Amino acid sequence: MEVLESLEIKDLRKIYKAENGDVLALKDVNLTVQPGEFVCIVGASGCGKSTLLRLIVGLESDYLGEIKLGDKILDGPSINRGMVFQEARLFPWLTVEENISFGLVDNKLSSKERSRIINEHIELVNLNGFAKSYPHQLSGGMQQRVSIARALVNYPKILLLDEPFGALDALTRLQMQQEFLRIWEKERTTVLLVTHDVDEAMYLADRIVVLSSRPGTISKIINVKATRPRDRNSPVFTEIKREIYKVLFKEEDQLIEYVI
Numbered sequence: 132m133e134v135l136e137s138l139e140i141k142d143l144r145k146i147y148k149a150e151n152g153d154v155l156a157l158k159d160v161n162l163t164v165q166p167g168e169f170v171c172i173v174g175a176s177g178c179g180k181s182t183l184l185r186l187i188v189g190l191e192s193d194y195l196g197e198i199k200l201g202d203k204i205l206d207g208p209s210i211n212r213g214m215v216f217q218e219a220r221l222f223p224w225l226t227v228e229e230n231i232s233f234g235l236v237d238n239k240l241s242s243k244e245r246s247r248i249i250n251e252h253i254e255l256v257n258l259n260g261f262a263k264s265y266p267h268q269l270s271g272g273m274q275q276r277v278s279i280a281r282a283l284v285n286y287p288k289i290l291l292l293d294e295p296f297g298a299l300d301a302l303t304r305l306q307m308q309q310e311f312l313r314i315w316e317k318e319r320t321t322v323l324l325v326t327h328d329v330d331e332a333m334y335l336a337d338r339i340v341v342l343s344s345r346p347g348t349i350s351k352i353i354n355v356k357a358t359r360p361r362d363r364n365s366p367v368f369t370e371i372k373r374e375i376y377k378v379l380f381k382e383e384d385q386l387i388e389y390v391i
């Protein structure tokens with residue numbers, strides 16, 4: 132198991148060069164994520180949530196500011212950061228175990244050791260018995276479990292998830308949130324999860340980071356101290372939700388009064 136390190140983002144700014152002018156996507160983002168912490172990022176569509184994850188995972192290198200994991204400045208993608216997208220992005224011609232194996236990049240492992248790690252991850256995401264199945268034989272939730280296993284197979288120091296449950300039906304989404312907490316509690320990696328679902332963030336996160344609309348900057352950080360598993364109907368949740376909606380809607384000047 133890797134030693135976890137803190138993620139430090141300092142004065143981050145991202146400008147996209149576009150034909151009809153530059154787009155300032157992120158501005159003055161400062162955030163430190165503690166080792167093993169679960170942070171959710173919420174914000175309106177287009178506020179730069181995916182951009183932030185892409186910068187951290189190393190898919191984009193053209194930015195201003197600094198992103199550090201421990202004392203190392205991040206430079207390009209690395210196996211110490213795993214990524215899960217909204218769509219499972221599995222290879223349709225590979226089985227579950229082959230898809231997970233594809234993510235396991237350590238070529239020095241013996242085939243016995245590879246199989247052990249792959250089986251351990253199939254078990255971790257509760258897909259025992261489906262190792263030889265192909266993606267089309269699995270439900271959307273099961274496919275997403277495979278992509279989570281694939282992202283964890285290198286024991287990353289940090290796991291980044293971009294709307295991982297956004298394409299699932301409402302019931303499966305709730306189940307997957309519960310499942311993901313179980314996985315996180317077992318793996319204890321640092322998690323940064325982007326969602327536009329405020330309830331999801333409240334159910335999962337140690338801290339919720341609210342991004343303003345473009346240019347994305349941190350408007351508010353909310354500590355969620357409630358113990359897990361959390362009661363989705365708790366009055367505290369209603370309070371937190373009101374706080375977050377206030378931030379999200381106020382800046383668009385369309386604050387709605389919620390009577391509960």
Ligand code: ADP
Pocket residue numbers: 147148149154155156174175176177178179180181182183345
């Ligand atoms: P979110 O994930 O919050 O919906 P994104 O990070 O995808 O937001 O995008 C933030 C802003 O940057 C949006 O206005 C989007 O149009 C713009 N953007 C994203 N990618 C590019 C790109 N490759 N070129 C130009 N603009 C982009």
